[in-house]
Amino acid sequence: MRSTPTPTLNIDRRTFDPKWLIIGLIVVFLVIFQVLPLFYLVIKAFFPNGHLSLSAFKRVYTYPMNWSALKYTVITATATMFLGILFAFPLAWLIGRTNLIGSKFFRTLFVTTYMVPPFVGAMAWMRLLNPSVGTLNILIMKLFNLSKAPFDIYTMGGLVWVLTGFYFPYAFITISRAMEKMDPSLEEASRISGATPLQTLAKVTMPMMLPSIVAAGLLVFVTAGSCYGIPSIIGVPGQIHTVTTRIIDFVYIGSQEGLTDATTLAVFLMLIANIVLYVSTFPLAKKQFITVSGKSTRPNMVDLGRWRIPISLIVSIFALIVVIIPFFTVASTSFTVNLGKPLTEAGNLTLRYWERIFTRKAIISSARNSLLSASAAATFGMIITCMMAYLLVRTKAKGRKIPDFLITVGSGTPSVVIALALIMTMSGKFVINIYNTLTIMIIAYMIKYMLMGMRTVVSALTQISPSLEEAAQISGAGWFRSLRDVTLRLIAPSVVAGWFLIFMPCFYELTMSTLLYSNNTKTLGYELYTYQTYHSQQTASALATAILVMVILVNWLLHKLTKGKFSV
Amino acid sequence: MAGIIIENVSKSFGETVVLSDFSSEFKDREFVTLLGPSGCGKTTMLRMIAGFEKPTAGIIRIGNRTVNAPDTFIPPEKRDIGMVFQSYAVWPHMTVFENVAYPLRIKRQDKQTVRQKVEQVLDTVHLSQYAQRIPSQLSGGQQQRVALARALVAEPQLLLLDEPLSNLDAKLRDSMRFEIKEIQKKLGITVVFVTHDQIEAMTMSDRVIVINRGVIQQMGTPSEIYRHPVNQFVADFVGKINFFDATIEEGLLTITGTGQQLDYHGPHTGNVVIGIRPENVRFASRQSDLRGKLASQFYLGDVNDCRIDIGGILMRVIAEPSTYAKYQEGDEVFLRVEDFSVFDDVGFDDHRRILT
Ligand SMILES: Nc1ncnc2c1ncn2[C@@H]1O[C@H](COP(=O)(O)OP(=O)(O)O)[C@@H](O)[C@H]1O
Ligand SMILES: [Mg+2]
Numbered sequence: 001m002r003s004t005p006t007p008t009l010n011i012d013r014r015t016f017d018p019k020w021l022i023i024g025l026i027v028v029f030l031v032i033f034q035v036l037p038l039f040y041l042v043i044k045a046f047f048p049n050g051h052l053s054l055s056a057f058k059r060v061y062t063y064p065m066n067w068s069a070l071k072y073t074v075i076t077a078t079a080t081m082f083l084g085i086l087f088a089f090p091l092a093w094l095i096g097r098t099n100l101i102g103s104k105f106f107r108t109l110f111v112t113t114y115m116v117p118p119f120v121g122a123m124a125w126m127r128l129l130n131p132s133v134g135t136l137n138i139l140i141m142k143l144f145n146l147s148k149a150p151f152d153i154y155t156m157g158g159l160v161w162v163l164t165g166f167y168f169p170y171a172f173i174t175i176s177r178a179m180e181k182m183d184p185s186l187e188e189a190s191r192i193s194g195a196t197p198l199q200t201l202a203k204v205t206m207p208m209m210l211p212s213i214v215a216a217g218l219l220v221f222v223t224a225g226s227c228y229g230i231p232s233i234i235g236v237p238g239q240i241h242t243v244t245t246r247i248i249d250f251v252y253i254g255s256q257e258g259l260t261d262a263t264t265l266a267v268f269l270m271l272i273a274n275i276v277l278y279v280s281t282f283p284l285a286k287k288q289f290i291t292v293s294g295k296s297t298r299p300n301m302v303d304l305g306r307w308r309i310p311i312s313l314i315v316s317i318f319a320l321i322v323v324i325i326p327f328f329t330v331a332s333t334s335f336t337v338n339l340g341k342p343l344t345e346a347g348n349l350t351l352r353y354w355e356r357i358f359t360r361k362a363i364i365s366s367a368r369n370s371l372l373s374a375s376a377a378a379t380f381g382m383i384i385t386c387m388m389a390y391l392l393v394r395t396k397a398k399g400r401k402i403p404d405f406l407i408t409v410g411s412g413t414p415s416v417v418i419a420l421a422l423i424m425t426m427s428g429k430f431v432i433n434i435y436n437t438l439t440i441m442i443i444a445y446m447i448k449y450m451l452m453g454m455r456t457v458v459s460a461l462t463q464i465s466p467s468l469e470e471a472a473q474i475s476g477a478g479w480f481r482s483l484r485d486v487t488l489r490l491i492a493p494s495v496v497a498g499w500f501l502i503f504m505p506c507f508y509e510l511t512m513s514t515l516l517y518s519n520n521t522k523t524l525g526y527e528l529y530t531y532q533t534y535h536s537q538q539t540a541s542a543l544a545t546a547i548l549v550m551v552i553l554v555n556w557l558l559h560k561l562t563k564g565k566f567s568v
Numbered sequence: 569m570a571g572i573i574i575e576n577v578s579k580s581f582g583e584t585v586v587l588s589d590f591s592s593e594f595k596d597r598e599f600v601t602l603l604g605p606s607g608c609g610k611t612t613m614l615r616m617i618a619g620f621e622k623p624t625a626g627i628i629r630i631g632n633r634t635v636n637a638p639d640t641f642i643p644p645e646k647r648d649i650g651m652v653f654q655s656y657a658v659w660p661h662m663t664v665f666e667n668v669a670y671p672l673r674i675k676r677q678d679k680q681t682v683r684q685k686v687e688q689v690l691d692t693v694h695l696s697q698y699a700q701r702i703p704s705q706l707s708g709g710q711q712q713r714v715a716l717a718r719a720l721v722a723e724p725q726l727l728l729l730d731e732p733l734s735n736l737d738a739k740l741r742d743s744m745r746f747e748i749k750e751i752q753k754k755l756g757i758t759v760v761f762v763t764h765d766q767i768e769a770m771t772m773s774d775r776v777i778v779i780n781r782g783v784i785q786q787m788g789t790p791s792e793i794y795r796h797p798v799n800q801f802v803a804d805f806v807g808k809i810n811f812f813d814a815t816i817e818e819g820l821l822t823i824t825g826t827g828q829q830l831d832y833h834g835p836h837t838g839n840v841v842i843g844i845r846p847e848n849v850r851f852a853s854r855q856s857d858l859r860g861k862l863a864s865q866f867y868l869g870d871v872n873d874c875r876i877d878i879g880g881i882l883m884r885v886i887a888e889p890s891t892y893a894k895y896q897e898g899d900e901v902f903l904r905v906e907d908f909s910v911f912d913d914v915g916f917d918d919h920r921r922i923l924t
Binding site: 185189191196199203207208 | 605618619620641644645646648649650651653654655657658659660661671674675715718719722857
């Protein structure tokens with residue numbers, strides 16, 4: 001037997017595979033800036049002075065104000081979860097499955113709300129339901145001749161209401177997507193078996209959707225529980241502190257003890273978030289009945305019959321109250337000189353706040369910071385996610401799931417926790433000192449929001465046949481070349497969509513910016529928040545309205561770019 | 569009694585007309601097949617009978633009830649119909665037993681009756697030992713039988729089947745074809761069956777309705793459709809066929825371009841198209857209807873599939889297997905034409921464009 005020399009084969013075997021280099025670099029980045037800081041946070045909570053001590057826990061959790069913060073957080077998050085599902089499921093069903101009037105419009109409306117910064121809702125409801133001057137309160141008092149304002153926004157109920165209004169879209173989107181994936185003939189089979197539309201809803205649709213409903217509920221629970229913007233505007237004035245507001249208070253104290261206390265509370269938040277993340281990725285995902293329909297893409301129209309008009313009317317009123325009136329309130333606030341008087345009164349209309357947001361140096365510099373850090377986070381985030389998505393979908397490279405897992409964990413971690421962990425580890429204690437720079441902001445944003453881009457690119461890639469790339473490789477193009485010439489071209493719209501999905505929430509980010517800002521690195525979200533709380537609600541409203549318009553424009557752009565596939 | 573009367577039914581989705589002026593009557597206990605290429609509107613027709621779509625115009629009656637009319641609409645759950653969906657639509661969150669029991673439970677039948685009827689129907693479809701399984705533990709064929717059992721359990725008078733066999737492998741398809749037919753005979757129900765597979769249509773149906781582009785082309789028994797297709801589309805869609813241009817003059821038909829002639833005594837004259845099914849041509853030992861040269865032959869075991877040059881054009885002939893050894897490519901052969909159809913030359917080859 002003659003042995004044929006195969007030099008090329010030998011060389012190939014030893015050539016370093018660039019895939020591993022990329023996976024390695026991404027993992028190193030995530031380990032340094034995400035995994036280690038979070039670990040350090042946990043360790044610090046248990047070993048505050050270098051040795052195991054639960055004294056910090058004792059101190060923090062026996063302090064009544066912290067206890068009440070914990071209690072309030074759990075109660076408001078739970079209530080928001082139930083109320084959110086109570087709104088989201090019927091809406092998803094009505095919009096996805098029935099002949100509701102204007103269902104396309106409602107869908108777009110609720111989906112757009114998802115991209116709106118949550119504190120905008122807080123600003124609006126504060127104006128509407130302030131116990132003494134709230135416009136809606138006054139209106140209702142006049143209408144029904146009441147002597148006392150019917151609602152007070154600075155209560156637990158108020159907090160839950162505002163949280164729900166801005167987090168139910170999370171549940172709506174999750175449930176709607178699952179419902180779209182469900183083969184409509186499963187419901188038709190029930191109808192033809194003799195079940196009415198309502199029986200079908202109860203016995204087929206609901207049970208099949210249950211895993212998604214639970215997942216959606218958990219998502220709302222965690223996001224509401226780790227929200228900072230809304231409780232800081234609505235809760236704090238009414239002495240309702242939550243874990244997030246307490247953590248930020250402790251950090252602002254500035255002392256070592258304050259930081260330890262913040263850490264201890266943050267561990268609680270992280271624990272809950274991680275459990276929820278675990279439950280909704282593993283056991284729940286497995287239970288999800290994937291019944292993607294084959295040919296049958298017809299919408300299974302349930303005829304609402306004589307209920308069609310009344311139900312459409314109720315949905316319209318809901319949309320009006322939860323989405324349109326708040327947006328309108330914020331917009332009109334930005335034009336009002338004296339907030340105690342109606343906008344229509346002579347001399348009460350002004351453009352001065354709009355002029356201010358485009359001319360005041362501090363605002364412009366903050367906007368520039370936000371633009372810069374959001375663009376950087378989106379760009380670096382997309383570079384990482386594109387490569388990761390490619391490795392995940394297209395290759396069998398070992399360890400390709402590690403960065404995916406880390407990115408999922410990062411985005412599931414509450415913003416306060418991420419920021420706190422970065423502060424504690426990145427301020428020079430361990431070699432790296434990026435505290436007080438935009439870099440730390442960019443890294444925090446990436447950890448929190450990269451997943452959005454990842455999901456978009458992964459789903460686009462899954463739809464492109466691998467043979468297209470293989471054809472390029474057969475034609476002599478290398479891995480990078482075929483990636484660039486074929487794959488990137490095809491997924492370009494989704495990449496742009498993913499870029500904006502990272503960019504938008506970073507652009508108006510509040511929670512992490514509040515902890516990470518320095519005098520030179522203030523951001524738009526922070527600026528908006530301080531104007532709202534300390535200086536001028538009108539200026540804050542003008543900023544919020546500008547962001548709102550931008551969100552709508554970007555959403556519209558995404559819709560055009562991806563032909564309706566990605567608009568969130 | 570569950571005959572169906574369909575009167576002048578049309579259906580459009582927005583601008584697109586999917587079915588136009590569909591009229592037919594299905595008799596009680598009849599097995600009727602809607603046959604046509606995919607996209608021709610079969611499913612849409614079936615869904616209108618079921619009540620999942622409303623006709624744009626026309627009337628549908630089931631038994632002695634009007635279920636669809638301009639001013640009447642009976643929702644699917646009140647139509648008392650069994651239906652098997654193409655995707656089976658077996659509910660993944662229920663066991664086989666629960667799936668099949670569902671129509672009875674909706675009708676609030678007592679536990680004893682439910683158990684008894686479900687067991688009986690599961691026995692009919694040979695699934696008794698799988699009653700407590702969940703659907704994801706079943707094969708495609710078994711899921712399909714669950715769907716069938718669920719459609720039958722409430723003893724409907726009418727069963728609708730939308731390409732129920734298309735997702736099964738060839739062997740299973742053969743046996744299910746037989747079983748569905750048996751069940752229909754045993755239960756004495758009316759069946760409307762939708763398929764694009766002509767073999768399914770031919771073997772199972774009492775009557776076949778051939779549809780193309782939303783228009784009924786022909787209705788009749790399988791043999792009528794096969795032997796006397798009314799137009800080129802039907803001739804081509806059902807079975808195999810050779811088409812040749814020809815002219816008819818004084819009882820003699822001349823195949824254009826070949827000079828060969830056949831006797832013809834029918835109503836057509838002038839320019840026509842003739843259709844000759846490959847299996848209606850036999851090899852003859854001496855001068856017969858046509859003559860040609862054997863261009864190629866493929867031995868398929870049960871038949872010999874040949875192409876014969878009859879003077880510049882090729883004709884496909886499906887001959888007995890024994891001919892394969894007798895002839896060689898290039899040999900001169902004589903052919904006897906046992907049957908052929910004549911169609912008016914409509915001036916365009918519509919039938920070819922529609923083929924799936
Ligand atoms: N809900 C719908 N909206 C618009 N067009 C439809 C709808 N349902 C079916 N069609 C169209 O009607 C035609 C017939 O469809 P279908 O009845 O499913 O055909 P078949 O079952 O014969 O394959 C197709 O061209 C299809 O695209
Ligand atoms: Mg069909």
